[in-house]
Amino acid sequence: MDNKQIIGLLVHNHPGVLLRVTSLISRRGFNIDSLTVSPAGIEGYSRMTIRINGDDNQVDQFISQMMKIVDVKKAEVLPEDASVASELILIKISTAEHDNNDILAVTSKYHASLVNLGNHSMTFRASGTPTEIDTLVSEVKEFGILEMARTGIAALENGDKLLANVE
Amino acid sequence: MKLNGSEIIAECLLEQGVDTVFGYPGGAVLNIYDALYKYSDRITHILSAHEQGAAHAADGYARTTGKCGVVIATSGPGATNLITGIATAYMDSIPLVAITGNVTNDLLARDSFQEVDICGISMPITKHNFIVKNVADLANVIRKAFRIAMSGRKGPVLIDIPKDVTGAVWEYEPVKPEPIINPTLSSSEDFAEAAKLIAQSKRPMIYMGGGVVSADAEKQLLEFAEKIDCPVATSVMGLGGFPSSHRLFMGTIGMHGGYETGKATDNCDLILTIGARFSDRVAGDRNKFGKDAKIIQLDIDRAEINKNVKIDAYILGDLKDTLATLTEAVEKTTRDEWINQVAEWGKMGKVTETPKSDDYAHPYHVIEAVRKLTKDTDIIVTDVGQHQMWVSQKYRFEQPRTWCTSGGLGTMGYGLGAAIGSAVAHPDRRVVLFTGDGSFHMNLNELATVCSYDLPITVIVLNNTVLGMVRQWQKLFYGRRFSQTDPHRKTDFAKLAEAFGVKGMRIHNDDDAEEVLAEAFSTTKPVVIDCRISPDENVLPMIPPGKTVDEMITKME
Structure with missing residues (x-):
């Protein structure tokens, strides 16, 4: 489950x-x-x-x-519906077999910024909810993912609510 | 005042009311032992033969007094030798503070001589542990350690102290410990809900455990059980928490529990679980345990709720308080029909006993003969195996904290150390250790300690020359292939005892049992009795692992 x-x-x-x-x-x-x-x-x-x-x-x-x-x-x-959860990804995509513009068309949908350009690769940085990052990863898979690193999730509850009041 | 770290340790122990510690000296604790020399008029140190024995002794001391046991060992092997003792205490929620020395701060993490990461090793088997790298932190860490060990669900805490810290000088100010209060975490609605379920129940039963003893809540439990007129079954850990002679007492529940407790579990409509945790030895099939019953659980540990068995209602807090509150919330009831039904099951479940023999005594006979000689306050200790189960079935306990056994971890070799701790705590009482030849062989070195301190311990080795419990499982589940359970040992326990300076005796069969026991009980000197029992004696009844009372075995070839 x-x-x-x-x-x-x-x-x-x-x-x-x-x-x-x-x-x-x-x-x-x-x-x-x-x-x-x-x-x-x-x-x-x-x-x-x-x-x-x-x-x-x-x-x-x-x-x-x-x-x-x-x-x-x-x-x-x-709770998912009452919190903000976010993570960051760095992802290195192969440019060997696809046009850079095709790749950028996809990554721009996720506001991923191009942070480094190699001879045969582009490295992007993106942040978003875990689901958004999952979707980004699955969409760019066809270009060829060379490497990626995710930070893991950071989350805080909505509004003024705190995890604990510490004096 | 300015004291060195070791004197600060001694002062902090005194703050906590500690007057007895168990341990074994060594290089990394030389400073601590030097302070113990200085404080020997206020702190008695009991020297064991092996650190494991010292840990079990501190455990036995804690179980029979309700106080926190203290054990001290040196770094490396001294510390690792404590591990089985600490794990035993952890599984049974026994408060211990274990103090280990370590190499000096500048030698840490360099694989120095007798260095081991005891905090890393002991993490899963302690409530918490500390390494004190700075003498300025020492006093407060010790105070915290005792508080953690004794509050909430009790358990062991380890403090690892590098040698330079025990030698460094720092300012010490005495601090009086604050009383430990475990607040009730349940609301009046929770109590009302539980009371409603009790009022609706026609056939309730109480399944109690070691938590009742740990909370010293035996009076509250008795009052509660009597008010709702409810039969009581206990886990092995709970023995002594409810008087065996009481008309509501059914005996132990689980794998080797009585037929009536098993039938009651399957036929009741409400189980009141009080300070117990549905271990696999009680709830063999956790999905079928109390299948037709609602279950209410009273515990101090939130994590025990819904851990093994799904609970319908629960109450969290110190059992002394929660039981008293719940007793007020329920109506006085009588349930003659249900109690008679349970008694009927009790008669039906009688196990066929093996015929009398000239070559062997029967364990039940020996246990009952011992019971005739003991007072209710005398302390019964066991090791682990068949003898342990026979004692849990047959010995009639009337008072809490008169019973020491390794319930959760099932530590063979536990008994002699625990008996030593119990005897040191209660010099005015007799301590009887029932052990088996298998368990006794594991840590019998502590006979040296028994002799040194001349402790009034009567050791009864129920000697069947085999590893009986494992052999019983091989009979039942492994086609009688007795792999490594017949060690062909020729140990003469009576002679062995004499070699240690302890009186040795023998029981050959049922006919001489009374006489030998009477002689052993006529002295307060330590005695070891080698009691021959049949290698084919089994522990019955038995619910096979993962099964229910429907598949209870009452007869074996």
Whole structure:
């Protein structure tokens, strides 16, 4: 079953906290496809954004298990319809077999900017929702993808809502 | 005042009310042991023969007192030897603080002598762990470690301290620990919902577990069960949390539980799960467990809700509080018909016992004979295997914290260490260790410790000369191919005990059992009794793994 949900985690910025989170994911057998870590904008805290694939009970278990990690201050689902989620991609497309303009016609639909030009390739940078990035990737596949790197998902809830109020 | 790191450790232990620690010295903890020398009038250190024994001893100490156990080991192998003990405590939610030394900060991460990343190794088997690289952090880390170990769902915490930190001097100010309060996280609506389900139920049962003991909620449970007149089944971990002699007590539930608990599980309309976690040894088939019943769960750990079995309603918080609140919310009821039905099942489920023999004692006979000699406050410890299950089935526990067994991890070799910890905690009580020849061979080195401290431990080795539980599974599921379960050992446990300086005795069969036990129980000196039982004795009844009571085995060739 394909049911992906994004979880926001506010964690104490202690050494080893990433290992604690990933080790728990691994030993409890959770299925994740994206994990990002960054400063949370709050002194002493980092923010993790994890996309998990599982039914509601598995997501509920995921959050309950995460909350048992001493360094995890808050773990919560960021609902798709009430959050902004975004990621960035760098993608190197082969120009060997297709006209550059054909490629640009596609990439421009996704506001992908050409950031580097090689002899036989073009490198683009694009950002957008995970779905937009997925679609971009599938559309340029026919030109030949030489390399790509995605940052993983960053997400915040809409409006004034915060993951946690930290004094 | 200015103290070195090791003295700060000792002071912080005293802050937490610790007067006894278990451990084994070594290079990286020389500073700590130097402080223990200085503090020996206030902190008693029990020296084990092996760090694993010390970890199990701290665990037994914690289980039988309700306090946090403390174990100290050196870096490298000292620390890794603790791992089985820590994992045992973790699976059974036993509060421990393990303190390990490590190499000095400047030698860390260089594969130095006796260096190991014990924080990395112990991460999945501790509630939390720390490496303290700066003496300024030391006191607060120790305070935090005790708090984590003892709050919420209890469990082990490890503190790894490089050697230079234990020697460095820093300012120390005593801090009185704040009381630990576990708030009730459920609302009055949640209690009302649970009370409604209880009111609607005609055939409820309680499935209790180690959480009741951990929360010291035995009185609240008794009051609750009596008010709703509800039969009680327990996991192996919950034994002692409800008096065995009580008319509502059914016995253990699960793989080797009684017929009545299995039938009750399948025929009840409500299961009240209290401080228990639906382990596979209880809910063999988790999709069919209580298939016709609503399930209410009371626990302190949110992650236990819907983990193995789907729950209809739950209440989160300290069982002492939540049980009391729920008791107020329910009406007093009587359920004679249902209780009589359960009692009927109890009569039907009797296992055919093997005939009496001149060559062997029967384990049930020995366990019952021991029970006649013990007080309700005496402590029963087991290792892991057939003997453990026989004790869990037959021994009548009346009080909490009189029972030490490795329930979750199933650690063979747990028993002797745990018995030592229990005996150190309760010098006025007798500690009886039931073990098997397989389990006892694993850590019998701790007889040296028993002898050094002259602990009143009666060890009963139910000796069938085989690895009985595995052999039983080979009989049932592997066509009697007894692969590596008959070790052909010639160990004479009575003589072995004498070599350690402990009295050795023998039980040959049922006829001399009473007499030998009476003699063993007439002294407070440690005794090892080599008790011969048949290699063909099985643990019955048995629900095969993944099955329900419908497929219960009550007879084996």
